[in-house]
Amino acid sequence: MGxxxxxxxxHPYEGKELSENKPVQVLMPKGEMVYxxxxxxxxxxxxxxxxxxxxxxxxxxxxxxxxxxxxxxxSVSGTVKAIEPxxxxxxxxxxxxxxxxxxxxxxxxxxxxxxDPAGLSRQEIRDIMKEAGIxxxxxxxxxxxxxLTPKDENAIEYILVNGAECEPYLTSDxxxxxxxxxxxxxxxxxxxxxxxxxxxxIGIEDNKPEAIARLTELVKDEPGIEVCPLxxxxxxxxxxSLIHAITGRKLNxxxxxxxxxxxxxxxxxxxxxxxxxxxxxxxxxxxxxVTGDAIASPQNYNVKIGTSFQELVExxxxxxxxxxxxxxxxPMMGMALFSLDIPVTKTCSALxxxxxxxxxxxxxxxxxxxxxxxxxxPSNIIPEKMMRAALxxxxxAFEKLDGMECMxxxxxxxxxxxxxQLTQAFKDMRKTVMENRRKKA
Amino acid sequence: xxxxxxxSSSPHVRSEVNTQSIMLDVIIAMLPATAYGVYQxxxxxxxxxxxxxxxxxVSEYLFEKAVKKPCTVRDLSAVVxxxxxxxxxxxxxxxxxxxxxxxxxxxxxxxxxxxxGQNFMNPALAARCFLLISFTGQMxxxxxxxxxxxxxxxxxxxxxxxxxxxxxxxxxxxxxGEVSVIALLIGxxxxxxxxxxxxxxxxxxxLTVAVFVYIFGDHSLYQVAAHLCGGGLxxxxxxxxxxxxxxxxxxxxxxxxxxLLGALTGLFRMFGGSAEGVSYAIIMCNLLVPLIEKFxxxxxxxxxxx
Numbered sequence: 001m002g003x004x005x006x007x008x009x010x011h012p013y014e015g016k017e018l019s020e021n022k023p024v025q026v027l028m029p030k031g032e033m034v035y036x037x038x039x040x041x042x043x044x045x046x047x048x049x050x051x052x053x054x055x056x057x058x059x060x061x062x063x064x065x066x067x068x069x070x071x072x073x074x075s076v077s078g079t080v081k082a083i084e085p086x087x088x089x090x091x092x093x094x095x096x097x098x099x100x101x102x103x104x105x106x107x108x109x110x111x112x113x114x115x116d117p118a119g120l121s122r123q124e125i126r127d128i129m130k131e132a133g134i135x136x137x138x139x140x141x142x143x144x145x146x147x148l149t150p151k152d153e154n155a156i157e158y159i160l161v162n163g164a165e166c167e168p169y170l171t172s173d174x175x176x177x178x179x180x181x182x183x184x185x186x187x188x189x190x191x192x193x194x195x196x197x198x199x200x201x202i203g204i205e206d207n208k209p210e211a212i213a214r215l216t217e218l219v220k221d222e223p224g225i226e227v228c229p230l231x232x233x234x235x236x237x238x239x240x241s242l243i244h245a246i247t248g249r250k251l252n253x254x255x256x257x258x259x260x261x262x263x264x265x266x267x268x269x270x271x272x273x274x275x276x277x278x279x280x281x282x283x284x285x286x287x288x289x290v291t292g293d294a295i296a297s298p299q300n301y302n303v304k305i306g307t308s309f310q311e312l313v314e315x316x317x318x319x320x321x322x323x324x325x326x327x328x329x330x331p332m333m334g335m336a337l338f339s340l341d342i343p344v345t346k347t348c349s350a351l352x353x354x355x356x357x358x359x360x361x362x363x364x365x366x367x368x369x370x371x372x373x374x375x376x377x378p379s380n381i382i383p384e385k386m387m388r389a390a391l392x393x394x395x396x397a398f399e400k401l402d403g404m405e406c407m408x409x410x411x412x413x414x415x416x417x418x419x420x421q422l423t424q425a426f427k428d429m430r431k432t433v434m435e436n437r438r439k440k441a
Numbered sequence: 442x443x444x445x446x447x448x449s450s451s452p453h454v455r456s457e458v459n460t461q462s463i464m465l466d467v468i469i470a471m472l473p474a475t476a477y478g479v480y481q482x483x484x485x486x487x488x489x490x491x492x493x494x495x496x497x498x499v500s501e502y503l504f505e506k507a508v509k510k511p512c513t514v515r516d517l518s519a520v521v522x523x524x525x526x527x528x529x530x531x532x533x534x535x536x537x538x539x540x541x542x543x544x545x546x547x548x549x550x551x552x553x554x555x556x557x558g559q560n561f562m563n564p565a566l567a568a569r570c571f572l573l574i575s576f577t578g579q580m581x582x583x584x585x586x587x588x589x590x591x592x593x594x595x596x597x598x599x600x601x602x603x604x605x606x607x608x609x610x611x612x613x614x615x616x617x618g619e620v621s622v623i624a625l626l627i628g629x630x631x632x633x634x635x636x637x638x639x640x641x642x643x644x645x646x647x648l649t650v651a652v653f654v655y656i657f658g659d660h661s662l663y664q665v666a667a668h669l670c671g672g673g674l675x676x677x678x679x680x681x682x683x684x685x686x687x688x689x690x691x692x693x694x695x696x697x698x699x700x701l702l703g704a705l706t707g708l709f710r711m712f713g714g715s716a717e718g719v720s721y722a723i724i725m726c727n728l729l730v731p732l733i734e735k736f737x738x739x740x741x742x743x744x745x746x747x
Contacts (some may be wrong), residue, residue, distance in 0.1 A: 007742075012454055091448075168454070240743065252743030325447045336448040357447040358455050365516065366558040368460055370685040371639075374692070380742040384690050385734075402741035410452030417459045418558075424450040 003206055005231035006241040008378040010411045012234055012332060014207065015169040019291045019298040024175045026302045027315050033101050033306035034086050034343035035061060035072050036094040040141040042068030047097050053080045058108040058282055061097050064130065070143045070346075071133035074099060075284035075304035077106035089328035089335050089342050096343070099306070113280045117190050122153075125194060125277055132276035133283045133346075138162055138237070138266030139329065141347040144273065147265070148194055150258035156195045157261035158247055161188055161270050163204040163211065164230055164237030167330035170350045172287035173267040175300045177204065177211035181218050184267055185225065187274030191265065192224055198263075200225040203246050207232040234332060235409040239264050241378050253405050268349075288344055290316040292353035294323035303344050310340040312351050325357040332410045365418045373412035373422060379405040383412040383422045390425040395436060398429050406430060460557075464517035466637050470628035471524055471680065477624040478617035481585075482532030486617045490527040492536045496543030497523030504552045518557050522546050525565035525680060528618020529673070529720070531583050538576055542568040562727045563687045566720050573720070583614035590614040593671035594716035597664070605663070608670045619673040629679035641695040642688060642702075643678040649703020650674060657711050668710065677719035678702075687727040694730075694737035701726050701733075 038044035045062030049055060055074045062072030078101045086096040117125065130145040150156060161184065165173040177184065188200045202219070204212050206229045219225040228246050230236050236245065239257060242264060244250055249260040257264050265273075268287055275281040284305060291298040296317030303312065309328070313319065327334035328348055373383035381402045389397035398404075406426045413423040479487045501519040505512050513519075523543050530539045546568035551560045573580045583592055592615050593603040607613055611621025619625075632638045647669060654668045655661075668674065682688060682702055689698050702722050709718025 010456070012452075012456070244742075250743040250745070252741060255743065322444050323446070324444070325453060327451075327453055329451075331451070331453040333451050334453065335451065336446070336453065338446050338448050352453075354453070357449075357453070359449055359453055360447050362455070362459065365460060365513070366556060368463070368518075368558050368685045369688075369690050370463065371690045372458075374690055378742065380739050382690065382738065385738075401738070402744065405741040405744065408451075414452050414454060415456045415458070417456075417463055419455060419459065421450070423452060427450060 003231040004203075004228055004245040005233055005236065006244045006378055008376055008380065008411065009233040009235065009241070010376045010414050012168045012414055015291070016171050016174070016207070018169065019289050019300055020171045020174055022171075022175075022299050024179060024287055024300045024302050027304070027307065027312070029076065029101055029304055029307040029311055030103070031101065031308065031311070032081060033076050033078070033099045033304070034096050034308065035074065035099065035306045036086060036088050036096045036343065036345060037062045037072060038094050039072065039305075039345040039347060040070040040135040040143055042066060042070065042143060044095065045069060045072045047083050047095070049080045049083075049097060051080055051082055054078075055080060055099055056106050056108045057284060058111040060131070060133070060282075064143070068143055068146055070135045071131060072097070073133045073282040073284050075306050076101040077104050078102040087339065087342055088345065089337060089348060091335070091338075110280055115278055115280050117193060117277050120277070122194050125190060128277050129273060131282065132272070134269065134272045134276060135346050136266060137268040137272060137286055137346060137349070139333070139347050139349060144265065144269060147263060148191065150263070153195055154197055155261055156198045156258060156263055158263070159188060159191050159195065159198050159200045160242060160246055160262055160264045161200065161202040161267060162237050162242055162264055163202055163208075163215075163267045164242060165208070166205060166232070166234045166237040167332055167349075168234070169291050169352050170289050170330045171291070172289045172300055172349055174208050174211055176267055176271060176287055177208070178214055180271060181214050183271045183274045184215070185218055185222065186278055187270035187272070188225060190273055190277045191263075191270070201246050202227045203230050203242055204228070205230050205232040205236055234411065235378060235407070238378060238407055238409055240407065253407075283346065286344065286346060286348065288312065288348060289350040291350060292323070292327075294319050294321065294353035294355045296320050305344055305346060307344050308340065309337070309342050309344065309351055312344070313340060313353070319353065321355060323353045323355055324360075325354045327352040327354070332414065333408070362419045364420045367418055367420060370417060372415040372417065376411040376415045378409060378411065379407060381405055383426070386429070387420060387422055387425055390429045395429065395433050399433060403429055404433060460516045460518070463637055464521050466632065466635050467521050467680070468517065468524060470631045470637070471528065471618065473624035473627045474528060474618040474621060474676070475524070477611055477621040478528065478532070481611060481620065482617055486532040489530050489532065489534060489536055489539055489617065490524065493527035493530070493539040493543045494520055494523035496540040497526070497547050500544045500547040501552070504548050510556065513557060516557065519547055522551070522565045526568050528676065529565065529569045529616050531580065532617050533582065533584055534579055538572060538579055542572045545571050558686050560686055561730070562724045563681055563684045566681055566724050569720050570724060585612075585614040592716065593667060594710065597667060597671070598716045603667050603671065605666055605670065608667065613671070616673065619676040622670045622675050625675045625679065629675070632679065638679065638683040639695065641692065642682050642699045645696050645699025646678045646682055646702045646706075647674070649700050650707050653703060653707030654711065657707065672710075672717050673719040674706065677723055682723050687730060689730050689733045689737065691734050691737040691739060693739065694733045697733050697737060698726055698730070701729065
């Protein structure tokens with residue numbers, strides 16, 4: 001029997017050898033820290049502090065302002081310098097709390113205390129997650145306490161921990177699976193405490209045999225938890241691909257994982273849950289891979305949220321030579337940056353720096369209808385036809401072709417021999433369609 | 442940093458395969474058949490091949506120059522068209538005929554409809570059919586070792602037996618590139634291994650022809666084998682029916698396409714006036730591609746039941 005996987009997908013150069021053997025180092029930031037009030041899907045948080053206020057590490061500085069929203073926690077001690085709009089990785093400008101780091105790292109009282117989750121009620125656990133500002137750290141940034149509050153708790157049969165890390169170059173989840181697997185299992189147990197009928201499955205791509213071995217060993221006496229090796233293929237860690245690979249269940253863009261009895265959380269998110277519930281430590285840090293051929297010494301860092309990318313680059317020995325492209329995230333789904341004066345946010349898993357921008361080297365040419373995009377598409381739609389609709393700006397045709405099922409994984413644009421900017425066009429179209437729907441509603 | 446950073450939407454990496462490398466692989470895959478053709482039919486065959494390829498490439502260059510479009514000769518698609526057309530020629534043809542065909546293929550069939558990716562018929566095959574109608578005599582006079590002979594398919598049509606081993610190796614009269622089944626299969630294997638083509642269209646096409654011939658012929662496997670290996674079927678199934686631009690992009694569409702090709706080829710060969718039918722079957726099915734795709738669009742992931 002073959003390994004669990006999904007249909008379609010691509011095999012980009014993995015690039016993980018640059019940083020996979022580098023243990024996670026804790027990075028202590030120096031300069032100012034920037035905390036955007038929107039590092040998650042949903043309503044931006046409301047600042048709780050004012051200019052001149054003293055703040056401590058672990059202090060809530062942004063309050064969730066709606067059902068789907070998340071708190072923002074300060075990761076250093078110091079003084080609030082300003083509350084002003086700042087640039088974030090997406091290119092947008094978001095209202096942010098700027099803190100001058102005093103370098104003392106004074107924490108709020110009680111931070112880091114052990115807490116036994118067994119004595120907590122389900123509501124208490126969810127409240128702790130909410131208080132701690134935990135969101136999906138894999139990239140989507142969906143508030144975790146909302147995700148873990150489905151309509152019907154009893155319908156949830158699987159809690160899937162996403163350790164696929166299919167995005168090229170990224171090794172942060174891998175390092176955490178090797179270095180702190182107990183926290184992953186601990187966090188997963190906390191989640192399982194919320195659902196009577198669920199079992200936990202940790203999905204890991206088979207290009208990480210050591211991580212598979214470590215976690216398999218660790219859960220061998222845990223009846224409700226297993227490890228599922230997955231075929232190494234991009235986008236194996238996409239939510240729909242992962243659910244299908246592990247459970248055989250399928251969901252489309254209009255459905256939530258909970259509709260098929262699943263909840264998916266990224267490795268680092270599960271660790272954050274463990275830290276919040278069992279160690280009374282809110283979400284103040286994340287693991288970031290700093291990598292790419294332009295980085296002198298690629299590394300994995302335990303970074304305080306709010307640290308600027310500039311500091312990450314300096315910590316990793318700076319650039320070998322002037323880079324041509326900087327990406328927040330990995331090369332398949334990451335966002336290109338035009339500056340390093342941008343803070344690490346909750347959803348930022350990597351900073352990938354390339355000497356050469358492959359995309360700029362070749363101009364798009366005519367589609368030869370080779371069908372590689374069709375073979376690559378994990379959503380089983382026809383990028384070639386969607387592109388025709390996109391070029392005409394024809395939203396109706398795009399929707400008829402199930403263009404809204406596109407998960408923007410980038411597989412089609414990656415394989416296109418004519419270098420057509422398929423994914424890019426689909427992102428635009430999807431945005432337009434969604435705007436039109438909102439206008440109608 | 443003094444240099445400005447590049448900013449673009451993801452993905453930020455690309456696979457190594459590009460249009461030019463694909464076309465080059467197709468050319469490489471046709472080399473065994475080309476070499477065998479030159480070996481068997483002599484230097485004039487080589488002359489036909491070179492002249493046709495040059496005619497295609499030059500007409501593409503001149504046309505694009507004339508209408509001020511970006512020059513696309515470097516993508517090698519015109520070379521592929523020229524090579525396929527040349528391999529579809531009898532070795533003894535006066536070279537101006539395939540050269541005229543090359544100009545027709547590139548200018549009329551390909552460029553006038555918008556260039557690469559826009560033509561609705563395989564340019565080489567459309568040109569071959571144009572030449573077959575215009576110069577029927579020269580286009581259907583085949584020689585082997587300097588002697589005029591009937592092709593295996595023509596022999597069968599008139600009730601004669603054919604030597605299957607000779608057909609497989611290629612020691613038979615026919616067009617330059619179609620005769621050696623073994624040389625064609627080596628090229629086909631190369632295309633399959635390099636994932637340039639999928640097996641769907643050729644497999645379904647060949648299977649359908651086999652079934653058709655078995656049912657409507659004299660129920661003999663010998664006849665089936667002769668039909669599969671004789672004439673242009675192997676060449677057509679692997680190198681022409683799989684032309685990206687003029688075959689369906691949907692997986693099920695490719696299967697439907699293969700069935701239609703097989704049925705039409707069988708029909709033309711068994712019941713038509715001429716012994717061969719591959720070229721006509723392919724260009725007719727080319728015309729059906731939009732329709733086939735329309736009815737074979739796959740269901741999106743997670744929407745299968747809806």
